[in-house]
Amino acid sequence: xxxxxxxxxxxxxxxxxxxxxxxxxxxxxxxxxxxxxxxxxxxxxxxxxxxxxxxxxxxxxxxxxxxxxxxxxxxxxxxxxxxxxxxxxxxxxxxxxxxxxxxxxxxxxxxxxxxxxxxxxxxxxxxxxxxxxxxxxxxxxxxxxxxxxxxxxxxxxxxxxxxxxxxxxxxxxxxxxxxxxxxxxxxxxxxxxxxxxxxxxxxxxxxxxxxxxxxxxxxxxxxxxxxxxxxxxxxxxxxxxxxxxxxxxxxxxxxxxxxxxxxxxxxxxxxxxxxxxxxxxxxxxxxxxxxxx
Amino acid sequence: xxxxxxxxxxxxxxxxxxxxxxxxxxxxxxxxxxxxxxxxxxxxxxxxxxxxxxxxxxxxxxxxxxxxxxxxxxxxxxxxxxxxxxxxxxxxxxxxxxxxxxxxxxxxxxxxxxxxxxxxxxxxxxxxxxxxxxxxxxxxxxxxxxxxxxxxxxxxxxxxxxxxxxxxxxxxxxxxxxxxxxxxxxxxxxxxxxxxxxxxxxxxxxxxxxxxxxxxxxxxxxxxxxxxxxxxxxxxxxxxxxxxxxxxxxxxxxxxxxxxxxxxxxxxxxxxxxxxxxxxxxxxxxxxxxxxxxxxxxxxxxxxxxxxxxxxxxxxxxxx
Numbered sequence: 001x002x003x004x005x006x007x008x009x010x011x012x013x014x015x016x017x018x019x020x021x022x023x024x025x026x027x028x029x030x031x032x033x034x035x036x037x038x039x040x041x042x043x044x045x046x047x048x049x050x051x052x053x054x055x056x057x058x059x060x061x062x063x064x065x066x067x068x069x070x071x072x073x074x075x076x077x078x079x080x081x082x083x084x085x086x087x088x089x090x091x092x093x094x095x096x097x098x099x100x101x102x103x104x105x106x107x108x109x110x111x112x113x114x115x116x117x118x119x120x121x122x123x124x125x126x127x128x129x130x131x132x133x134x135x136x137x138x139x140x141x142x143x144x145x146x147x148x149x150x151x152x153x154x155x156x157x158x159x160x161x162x163x164x165x166x167x168x169x170x171x172x173x174x175x176x177x178x179x180x181x182x183x184x185x186x187x188x189x190x191x192x193x194x195x196x197x198x199x200x201x202x203x204x205x206x207x208x209x210x211x212x213x214x215x216x217x218x219x220x221x222x223x224x225x226x227x228x229x230x231x232x233x234x235x236x237x238x239x240x241x242x243x244x245x246x247x248x249x250x251x252x253x254x255x256x257x258x259x260x261x262x263x264x265x266x267x268x269x270x271x272x273x274x275x276x277x278x279x280x281x282x283x284x285x286x287x288x289x290x291x292x293x
Numbered sequence: 294x295x296x297x298x299x300x301x302x303x304x305x306x307x308x309x310x311x312x313x314x315x316x317x318x319x320x321x322x323x324x325x326x327x328x329x330x331x332x333x334x335x336x337x338x339x340x341x342x343x344x345x346x347x348x349x350x351x352x353x354x355x356x357x358x359x360x361x362x363x364x365x366x367x368x369x370x371x372x373x374x375x376x377x378x379x380x381x382x383x384x385x386x387x388x389x390x391x392x393x394x395x396x397x398x399x400x401x402x403x404x405x406x407x408x409x410x411x412x413x414x415x416x417x418x419x420x421x422x423x424x425x426x427x428x429x430x431x432x433x434x435x436x437x438x439x440x441x442x443x444x445x446x447x448x449x450x451x452x453x454x455x456x457x458x459x460x461x462x463x464x465x466x467x468x469x470x471x472x473x474x475x476x477x478x479x480x481x482x483x484x485x486x487x488x489x490x491x492x493x494x495x496x497x498x499x500x501x502x503x504x505x506x507x508x509x510x511x512x513x514x515x516x517x518x519x520x521x522x523x524x525x526x527x528x529x530x531x532x533x534x535x536x537x538x539x540x541x542x543x544x545x546x547x548x549x550x551x552x553x554x555x556x557x558x559x560x561x562x563x564x565x566x567x568x569x570x571x572x573x574x575x576x577x578x579x580x581x582x583x584x585x586x587x588x589x590x591x592x593x594x595x596x597x598x599x600x601x602x603x604x605x606x607x608x609x610x611x612x613x
Contacts, residue, residue: 009516015410017420023408024427027484030442031430033452049455099334100328107321107328112332116339122595124346126567126585127574131359132346150338162483181327210435213549217575228437235441260445264438269435279429 031268038062038261045257062255063263072263075227078142082226085210086146090204093151098159104168111222120153133218144218145211145226155203162196163189199281206278208273225268234263260279353585366581373585382569390565393546396479398539404487406532409494410520425495428488444468444483468554471561478554480561482547484535492530493535501527534605541601544594566590 005013033052037045041057064070100106101113123129129148138144152195166189174184190197195244219225271278310316310606353373377383406430414419431439444451447467454464467473505523514522548567555563566586574583593595 008516012516013414013416016414020411020415020420020424024424026393027427027431029487036441050452050459052457093334093338096331100331100335102345103325103328105321106325107326108329109316112336115344119343120341121598122347123343124348124350125584125586125591127568127580127587128346128349128352129342130575131349131352131580132342135340148342150342151335161359181325181331187332206433210433211435211436212435213552216449217571228435231435231437232553235437236444260441264441268434268438271435275430275433276426278433279426282430 002143004077008097034261038258038265040258042258060259063266065255065259066266071222071225071230071233072227072266074223075230078224079209079227082142083205086208087201087204088151089146089150090152090155091200092157094159095185095190095197095201097151097156098163099181101156102160102163103133103181111256115155116156120159130217139218140220140224142224143219145208145214148214149207149211152204152207155200158201159193159196162193166192195281195284201283202274202278202281209271230266231263235260298494303495337423350588352581353588355581357581357584359580369581374589377582377586377589382564383562386564386566386569391473391561392548392562393478393565394543396475397482397546398523398536400479400489401483401486402536402571404483405490406494408487409491409498410524411526412491413498413524414494414516425488428491430488432489434485436547436550437553439481440550443554445475447477468556469558471559471563474555474559474562476578478547478551484551485585494531497528497531498524537601537605541598542594543597543599544590 036052036055039058039060039062040052040055041059042062097116101109101116103109124132133139133144133148138147170192171184172189174188179187210228212226212232215226215229217234219229260283349363352363352366354368354370355363356369356372357363357366412424414422415424448454449464449466459466465473467477501523505527506519509519509523509592517524544566546565546567548565548571550564551563551568555568567590570583570587570590573579573586
């Protein structure tokens with residue numbers, strides 16, 4: 001890189017930096033807008049036309065209303081429950097499957113693997129799965145959001161690839177000491193594969209937190225709604241009216257606007273806080289998956 | 294342990310036929326009993342939640358009513374398929390699905406390659422990391438939030454219209470007009486996923502042998518030529534494989550996103566098989582008909598995926 005750059009090269013480098021800077025701004029601006037708008041004076045937001053670069057008349061009124069809203073609260077609790085229980089089950093099931101299918105000399109390994117990979121190509125689809133969940137009596141239960149997605153074949157393959165990288169000699173010497181496969185998995189293979197476990201926790205956790213479609217079709221009772229369904233009501237179906245209990249007359253519309261923005265921030269905050277960590281591990285996860293192809 | 298000793302000698306030591314299937318199966322079950330114990334919940338999951346619905350697909354060939362049960366419902370053969378193929382919706386759904394996939398392929402697919410190439414040319418590693426961190430972020434934001442922001446920004450008095458009005462252009466209710474749907478869907482897809490999809494190309498670029506660049510420089514190639522003759526050929530295998538896989542998923546479009554963005558005034562361009570299934574099957578409870586539509590979609594998907602997979606395996610071995 002010590003070579004002298006020509007004028008054309010310098011020009012290219014400058015415009016490249018500028019272009020990517022512009023792209024970054026475009027990516028960030030919507031979130032920045034939402035954040036600024038959420039802490040601004042609602043009346044100002046309604047009147048303002050165009051880009052916002054700073055908040056005006058800073059107020060946290062919208063956040064107070066969001067926190068006082070019972071459905072946001074139950075949504076948060078339900079989503080947290082689904083993320084914690086769902087992800088734990090995911091990790092348990094995926095580790096068991098990945099370990100078993102990464103062993104050598106297991107006679108039925110390949111047929112079972114085929115049976116699993118086949119479901120990545122073909123499955124019953126929406127309606128038969130919906131009817132099955134109904135028949136199992138899971139309708140309108142939080143378990144309908146956990147059990148049908150108890151593991152993912154794609155993640156199973158990633159974890160299996162990682163487990164295959166654990167030296168066989170460790171397993172063999174543990175077995176000589178009388179350890180069985182459960183001990184080998186939980187005492188040797190899993191502790192040695194913590195990076196991939198972290199990737200899995202994040203993959204599954206984010207998927208659970210962000211998921212909404214299963215809740216849309218399986219959950220009827222509003223007090224069982226996960227946060228994303230509540231968000232959909234507020235942001236998409238535009239039912240901010242339901243949140244406005246206690247606010248009189250003319251204030252209704254403006255506050256509704258800022259409540260939307262505050263809700264977005266509140267619902268995205270857990271992800272944004274974890275993001276620096278997420279980014280590192282997600283990239284690692286994609287790489288492990290990519291090696292497998 | 295006894296397994297290994299027998300393996301090392303390679304010859305059966307007793308009169309029992311150790312190659313007999315039943316003997317091998319029994320010995321395998323004994324040695325790997327814990328492994329199979331671990332597989333019980335996994336197999337149970339796949340059986341219940343993935344294979345039972347496949348069995349349930351037979352309602353596509355019956356007139357299913359929840360009261361009569363699956364096997365009690367009358368067998369009607371291809372009736373539902375025929376009525377779907379002859380319906381007004383069929384061509385509209387097919388056209389919308391294929392066009393959205395095609396535009397995705399034309400715009401989103403190259404965008405991530407271009408971004409990776411631009412990132413690769415950056416001289417400052419710190420700036421590169423910052424751009425990556427920023428552009429990956431929308432990938433983690435829930436689709437409900439993304440669509441919520443879209444709905445807000447694209448509304449008649451939203452941000453986009455404010456900017457247009459400032460420039461003297463008339464306000465439009467973007468999400469209410471079918472002419473705008475595809476552009477909105479594709480451009481927001483690019484916005485959300487361009488950074489994330491570039492990861493795989495960047496990793497392919499990082500594994501290109503640096504001596505190739507050196508040799509190119511010695512031969513007097515400038516950076517433009519290096520990009521075309523070293524970087525692009527270096528990632529070509531990855532590009533081809535991803536292209537093939539994308540074609541394998543041609544019938545799969547973002548149903549969840551469309552469900553959040555469309556409305557009855559944009560069905561003409563926005564309605565796809567997935568959203569139609571949701572309305573017919575879940576909302577209207579027309580189970581057999583929807584199962585038939587879903588099966589039709591799955592079969593095409595399956596065929597495309599099988600072809601794509603075979604092609605990608607072939608290209609990995611001998612295309613380049």
